[in-house]
Amino acid sequence: MRLFLIQWSGKELGMIDVVKRLQRDYTIAYWVLPNIEKEVDKGEFPSTIFHEHADALQGKPAPDVDVSGFEPPSAQLLEELSTTESVVLTMMNKLLGHLSVTERKRLYYRILGYWSGVFKTHRPDVVIFPLVPHTVYDLVIYDLAKSLGIRTVMFTATQDFIRLMPMTDFVEGISKLNREFTARENERVTxxxxxxxxxxxxxxxxxxxxxxTPPNMRNMKEKYGTKKSVILARAVKDLTVFQKSFHYLRKRFGANxxxxxxxxxxxxxxxxxxxxxxxxxxxxxxxxxxxxxxxxxxxxxxxxxxxxxxxxxxxxxxxxxxxxxxxxxxxxxxxxxxxxxxxxxxxxxxxxxxxxxxxxxxxxxxxxxxxxxxxxxxxxxxxxxxxxxxxxxxxxxxxxxxxxxxxxxxxxxxxxxxxxxxxxxxxxxxxxVDRVSFKGYVEPHMQKLCGLSPSENADALTKALIAEIGRLAYT
The missing domain is CATH 3.40.50.2000 (Glycogen Phosphorylase B;)
Known part of the structure; x- marks a missing residue:
C-alpha cells in the first residue's frame, strides 16, 4: 500500500519514528515536510519522494518529480473543485496575503495541476495528514484525493483534555465516534x-x-506576545527604530x-x-x-x-x-x-x-x-x-x-x-469520546500538556494509523 504523508513532521515529537515504523509494512511514496535536511535522513527512505513544505506552498514541484507530462487543470476539474478554489483563495490570507486575487488564482491552478499530475503518476492509496489540512496546498491535496476516491486519514486534537481521534473526512466528522454514540446513546453511563x-x-x-480556561489558552501573553523591550532591541539592531517608532505612533494615535x-x-x-x-x-x-x-x-x-x-x-x-x-x-x-x-x-x-x-x-x-x-x-x-x-x-x-x-x-x-x-x-x-480517542500529540505546544514521551507518542500514533489504514483497506 502506497502512502503520501503531507506536513508530517516533528522529530522531537516522535513523528519521524512513526514513519520509520510505517515503512515496515507500507511504501512511503511521497512526503511533504519542512526542514527536510534537519528532520530526516533521506537515506533511510530510498523509495520516497521528498518535497519541501515552503516549495509546495509556492507551487514549486519536488526535485525528483518529472513534470514534463503534467497538464494544467481542465475546466471540468476546476468546476468539480470550485468550492475548493473559494476556500483556498481565502485561506491564502494567512501566508500569501500580499497576492492579488488574480495571482492567487494562478497559484491555485498551478498547485492543482501539479498534484493532479502527481496523483496520476505516483498513485497513492492513502494520504495522511497530522491535522485537518489548512495551509493551502494541503487542502488542495485533500479535496483532490476525495474527488478521485483516494482515502485520507488525519487526526483531530482536543484542546483541554489532550486526546487525538483519527478521522477520514472533516466534513462528515469522526465516523468511529458517531457509530459508538449511536450504539450506546441510551445506555446508562456514570x-x-x-x-x-x-x-x-x-x-x-x-x-x-x-x-x-483551556490549558493552551492560559498565559497567552507570555506564550505569544513579544515584549516591547525585545521589539525595541530588534529595531535598534536592524536600524529601523525611527521608522518603526513613527509607524507605531501613527497607529497608536490614529485609526487602529x-x-x-x-x-x-x-x-x-x-x-x-x-x-x-x-x-x-x-x-x-x-x-x-x-x-x-x-x-x-x-x-x-x-x-x-x-x-x-x-x-x-x-x-x-x-x-x-x-x-x-x-x-x-x-x-x-x-x-x-x-x-x-x-x-x-x-x-x-x-x-x-x-x-x-x-x-x-x-x-x-x-x-x-x-x-x-x-x-x-x-x-x-x-x-x-x-x-x-x-x-x-x-x-x-x-x-x-x-x-x-x-x-x-x-x-x-x-x-x-x-x-x-x-x-x-x-x-x-x-x-x-473516551473510548475512541487516545493520548497523543502532533503539535509542539501539546507535548508538555499531554505528558507522553516522544517514544510513547510514536507508539500511540503508529498504532492508531495502522488500525485506521487497515480499516480503510476493508471498506
Missing amino acids: LSDIAVDIRAYIAKHTEAKGDP LEREYQNVSRIPDLSRKFVYVPLQFQPEATTSPLGGVFVDQRLLIETLSAALPKDWVIYVKEHPRQFIFYGLNFSQYRYRGYYEGIAKLPNVRIVPTGTDTFSLIQASQAVALNTGTAGLEAVLRGKPVLAFGYAWYRGCPGIFSVSDTASCKAVFDTILSGFSINRNKLITFFAC
Whole structure:
C-alpha cells in the first residue's frame, strides 16, 4: 500500500519514528515536510519522494518529480473543485496575503495541476495528514484525493483534555465516534465510567471547581506576545527604530484595530435574553476550512441576526488572541470597519474583551459559533449551541448544526419550546469520546500538556494509523 504523508513532521515529537515504523509494512511514496535536511535522513527512505513544505506552498514541484507530462487543470476539474478554489483563495490570507486575487488564482491552478499530475503518476492509496489540512496546498491535496476516491486519514486534537481521534473526512466528522454514540446513546453511563482526565474536564464546567480556561489558552501573553523591550532591541539592531517608532505612533494615535473595537463595545446587560457569539481567532483551521463559508464570521452573525427571536440580542466578543497576535493592526480578517459593521446590526452588541466568557455562557439562552472549545463548554453548562462549522463534537447532545436563517429559526423555536439537554446522553457522549480517542500529540505546544514521551507518542500514533489504514483497506 502506497502512502503520501503531507506536513508530517516533528522529530522531537516522535513523528519521524512513526514513519520509520510505517515503512515496515507500507511504501512511503511521497512526503511533504519542512526542514527536510534537519528532520530526516533521506537515506533511510530510498523509495520516497521528498518535497519541501515552503516549495509546495509556492507551487514549486519536488526535485525528483518529472513534470514534463503534467497538464494544467481542465475546466471540468476546476468546476468539480470550485468550492475548493473559494476556500483556498481565502485561506491564502494567512501566508500569501500580499497576492492579488488574480495571482492567487494562478497559484491555485498551478498547485492543482501539479498534484493532479502527481496523483496520476505516483498513485497513492492513502494520504495522511497530522491535522485537518489548512495551509493551502494541503487542502488542495485533500479535496483532490476525495474527488478521485483516494482515502485520507488525519487526526483531530482536543484542546483541554489532550486526546487525538483519527478521522477520514472533516466534513462528515469522526465516523468511529458517531457509530459508538449511536450504539450506546441510551445506555446508562456514570462519570466513574470515564477516564480521569475527561472526568476532570467535565467537572470544571459543571461544578465550578478550578480554572475552566483551556490549558493552551492560559498565559497567552507570555506564550505569544513579544515584549516591547525585545521589539525595541530588534529595531535598534536592524536600524529601523525611527521608522518603526513613527509607524507605531501613527497607529497608536490614529485609526487602529483595538480602538475601533473599544469605540463600539458596550457593557452587556446579562438580564436580557441573548445569544453569545465568541469570535474565533483568525487565521486558523477552526474557521478555514472548518467554518466553510462561515469563515466570514460577519456572515454567521448576520444569519443569526435575521433569525433571532423578538426582544433577543446577540452579544459578540473578540478572541483575546486576535489582539495579542495583531496588536493595533488591521488585517485581512479584521479590516477597517469590521467591528463597526457588526455593531450596526440592530440586535447585535459587541462587548468588551475583558467580559468573562463563562459568565456570558451561563447567562445566555444559547451559544453560536463555527467550532472551538466554547461549544463543549456551553453544553456542559446546559446551554444549546448553534454550530455553523464542522466541529468534531457536532454529534453531541445540545449541538445543533445550522447553515442558514431557516435552520437557525428552527433551533430558536426548539429552545423557546423548552428544550433542555439530556444529561445522561451528554455523559454518554463523553464516555464514547473516551473510548475512541487516545493520548497523543502532533503539535509542539501539546507535548508538555499531554505528558507522553516522544517514544510513547510514536507508539500511540503508529498504532492508531495502522488500525485506521487497515480499516480503510476493508471498506
